Amino acid sequence: MAGAALMLAACNESPKNATSTDEPEAFAEEQNEPVAAPAKAQTLADINAENLPVVKPNHVWLMPSDKELKEWNELNEQAENEDADLPENVWARYEELGENPVLEELYSDKCSWYCGGEVKKVTASSYLKAQGKNTYKPENAHNFNHESVWAEGAEGQGIGEWLDYEFEGKCPRVTGVEVITGHVKTQSAWTENSRPKFLKVYYLGKPICILALEDKRAMQYFDLEEFGPFGYHDETKPSWHLRFEILDVYPGTKYADTVIAELMFDGIDVH
Numbered sequence: 001m002a003g004a005a006l007m008l009a010a011c012n013e014s015p016k017n018a019t020s021t022d023e024p025e026a027f028a029e030e031q032n033e034p035v036a037a038p039a040k041a042q043t044l045a046d047i048n049a050e051n052l053p054v055v056k057p058n059h060v061w062l063m064p065s066d067k068e069l070k071e072w073n074e075l076n077e078q079a080e081n082e083d084a085d086l087p088e089n090v091w092a093r094y095e096e097l098g099e100n101p102v103l104e105e106l107y108s109d110k111c112s113w114y115c116g117g118e119v120k121k122v123t124a125s126s127y128l129k130a131q132g133k134n135t136y137k138p139e140n141a142h143n144f145n146h147e148s149v150w151a152e153g154a155e156g157q158g159i160g161e162w163l164d165y166e167f168e169g170k171c172p173r174v175t176g177v178e179v180i181t182g183h184v185k186t187q188s189a190w191t192e193n194s195r196p197k198f199l200k201v202y203y204l205g206k207p208i209c210i211l212a213l214e215d216k217r218a219m220q221y222f223d224l225e226e227f228g229p230f231g232y233h234d235e236t237k238p239s240w241h242l243r244f245e246i247l248d249v250y251p252g253t254k255y256a257d258t259v260i261a262e263l264m265f266d267g268i269d270v271h
């Protein structure tokens with residue numbers, strides 16, 4: 001039954017198949033920066049002097065429970081073993097858990113923007129230094145692995161810190177983003193670390209809009225305007241960038257560090 005993978009493969013060459021090998025074994029319960037005195041609460045007007053459009057999520061899909069995640073991770077590991085000969089009821093349970101939209105988006109081979117789309121490079125204004133095996137590099141926010149995260153490395157909650165995604169000119173256009181904020185691997189890690197509340201989106205260096213994130217351990221989908229040149233497969237088009245700047249956060253109960261587990265893309269031109 002090893003061939004009965006979780007999802008029917010549609011586009012095998014999807015870059016989504018390239019899952020990270022940089023999986024942390026334990027979470028950064030001992031992260032660096034303890035919470036300081038609460039900062040003065042900011043209103044949206046305070047941080048949106050340019051009067052940019054404020055975009056709310058179109059969909060919010062909650063993460064599975066810690067118990068379900070643990071079970072799914074164990075089954076996923078078994079399923080990835082080519083010699084696995086799992087009983088039918090185990091496969092059925094694996095598929096059932098994988099029907100959670102978050103797991104499906106992250107780990108299935110279903111058709112998506114990534115069948116043709118690709119991020120060339122992810123950079124950040126800062127990131128937290130590694131602690132043991134756990135890294136907090138910007139590429140962790142785009143490795144289709146909810147357990148590895150980007151954490152900003154600036155003082156305080158990282159207001160003004162950013163993640164930047166570079167796309168080649170031949171890349172299909174982007175029309176949406178999927179964001180998982182916080183240390184979602186466990187409920188406690190998620191609560192203890194800060195999560196972005198507002199992210200300012202820049203296209204080619206120009207501010208476009210503000211994403212208003214809900215404070216949920218979830219994947220949030222935002223429908224956006226079209227970004228990128230209309231040049232799918234066109235090698236002559238210049239590369240382009242989308243940047244996401246932290247404007248405000250939901251403070252963690254224990255640590256100031258602000259965390260994004262994944263920020264992925266949706267779009268057009270591909271199929």
Ligand SMILES: [Ca+2]
Nearest residue numbers: 140145148261
């Ligand atoms: Ca990740």
